[in-house]
Amino acid sequence: MPTDAHHRVLSMGTQTGETHRRGRHVRPRRWGRSLLALLIACGLIGGGLYAAMNFIGLNQGLVRExxxxxxxxxxxxxxxxxxxxxxxxxxxxxxxxxxxxxxxxxxxxxxxxxxxxxxxxxxxxxxxxxxxxxxxxxxxxxxxxxxxxxxxxxxxxxxxxxxxxxxxxxxxxxxxxxxxxxxxxxxxxxxxxxxxxxxxxxGSADSALNCTLRPAESAGSPANVNAALREATGITDAVPDGPRLKVPAKGKQGWAVAQWAVANAGAMNTESVSYAGLVWNRAQGEWVSAATTDGYVIIQSATP
Structure with missing residues (x-):
C-alpha cells in the first residue's frame, strides 16, 4: 500500500506538473490570445474606418438636394x-x-x-x-x-x-x-x-438663399450660364473667363444675379458663386466670407 510519503511525492509531482503546465506552457498561449485579440480589434477598427469613409464617399446620393x-x-x-x-x-x-x-x-x-x-x-x-x-x-x-x-x-x-x-x-x-x-x-x-x-x-435680401447639392457629375459651361442669364435678366455684358463667368453688377442687382446663380447651380453645374465679400459653394452649401472681385458676380463652373 502506498505510504504517506508516497502520497506526498505524488501530490508534489502533480503540483509540480500543474505548475509546469501553467507556468511554462500556458503563458505563450495567453500572449498568443492577446496578440490575436489585438489584431482582430485593429482589423475591426480599420475596417470600420474604411467602411465609414467608403459610405460617405459612395453615398452622396443620400444627400437631400x-x-x-x-x-x-x-x-x-x-x-x-x-x-x-x-x-x-x-x-x-x-x-x-x-x-x-x-x-x-x-x-x-x-x-x-x-x-x-x-x-x-x-x-x-x-x-x-x-x-x-x-x-x-x-x-x-x-x-x-x-x-x-x-x-x-x-x-x-x-x-x-x-x-x-x-x-x-x-x-x-x-x-x-x-x-x-x-x-x-x-x-x-x-x-x-x-x-x-x-x-x-x-436682391433686397443678401446671402439669404442657399442650396444644398450633391457634387456636380459633369463640367459646367460658362457659355450656357451666360445664355440663361441673358434670357432671364437681359444682362448682356457678362464676360466668360475660363471656367468662370464675370458679371458686372453692384448693389441689389449684384445680389439678385448672385442668388439667381445659386438657385440655378444644380441645373448649370455651378461650383461656386462669389459677390461682395462672400462666396457660396457646393462643398459648404452656404455663404461664407471670402476675398471677391469688386463690382463683379463671379460664377464658377464645375470642371472635370
Whole structure:
C-alpha cells in the first residue's frame, strides 16, 4: 500500500506538473490570445474606418438636394428645380421693371398652379393647361410650345399683371384677376414662401438663399450660364473667363444675379458663386466670407 510519503511525492509531482503546465506552457498561449485579440480589434477598427469613409464617399446620393430661403427664424424650402423656376420668374419681373411684389405674386401663382414645375399636362378644369402657370392655348395665352417655355410663360403672366394696380390688392386677388381660377382663394397659402424667395432673388435680401447639392457629375459651361442669364435678366455684358463667368453688377442687382446663380447651380453645374465679400459653394452649401472681385458676380463652373 502506498505510504504517506508516497502520497506526498505524488501530490508534489502533480503540483509540480500543474505548475509546469501553467507556468511554462500556458503563458505563450495567453500572449498568443492577446496578440490575436489585438489584431482582430485593429482589423475591426480599420475596417470600420474604411467602411465609414467608403459610405460617405459612395453615398452622396443620400444627400437631400434642396434650396432654402431664410426670413428671421423661419426657413422655407424648395427643390433645386423649383428654386430655378422661382429665380426665372423673379428675374423676368425685374427685367420688365416690375416690383418685388410682382415677383412674389408670380412665384405664389406658379406654386399653386404647377408646384413651380414646368408640367406638360392640365386637369379636368383645363385639359389643355400647360407650363409653370397652367396657361391654356385655347384661352389665348399662346401656343402649347410657347406656354411650355418658362421664360415666355412668366413674361405672359406679367404682361397681364401689369394691366392693373396689383400693388393695391391682396396677393390672391391679384393672382385670380390674371388666372381666373376655379379656386380663387388658393394662392394665399403660398404667400409667405413666395415672399421668402422673391426677396433674395430680387436682391433686397443678401446671402439669404442657399442650396444644398450633391457634387456636380459633369463640367459646367460658362457659355450656357451666360445664355440663361441673358434670357432671364437681359444682362448682356457678362464676360466668360475660363471656367468662370464675370458679371458686372453692384448693389441689389449684384445680389439678385448672385442668388439667381445659386438657385440655378444644380441645373448649370455651378461650383461656386462669389459677390461682395462672400462666396457660396457646393462643398459648404452656404455663404461664407471670402476675398471677391469688386463690382463683379463671379460664377464658377464645375470642371472635370
Amino acid at each position: 434642396k434650396c432654402t430661403a431664410i426670413v428671421g427664424s423661419s426657413t422655407y424650402t424648395l427643390s433645386p428645380e423649383q428654386a430655378s423656376n422661382a429665380a426665372l420668374i423673379s428675374a423676368v419681373a425685374i427685367k420688365r421693371g416690375l416690383s418685388e411684389r410682382a415677383a412674389t405674386i408670380g412665384i405664389a401663382t406658379s406654386m399653386q398652379e404647377s408646384k413651380l414645375t414646368n408640367i406638360d399636362y392640365g386637369d379636368n378644369a383645363g385639359p389643355d393647361s400647360r407650363g409653370l402657370f397652367q396657361q391654356r392655348p385655347s384661352m389665348g395665352w399662346g401656343t402649347e410650345k410657347q406656354v411650355m417655355d418658362p421664360a415666355y410663360a412668366a413674361g405672359r403672366f406679367f404682361q397681364e399683371l401689369a394691366t392693373f394696380d396689383y400693388s393695391s390688392m391682396s396677393l390672391t386677388d391679384a393672382a385670380q384677376k390674371v388666372q381666373r381660377s376655379a379656386y380663387p382663394m388658393a394662392y394665399a397659402k403660398h404667400e409667405d414662401l413666395a415672399k421668402a424667395f422673391s426677396a433674395p432673388l430680387s
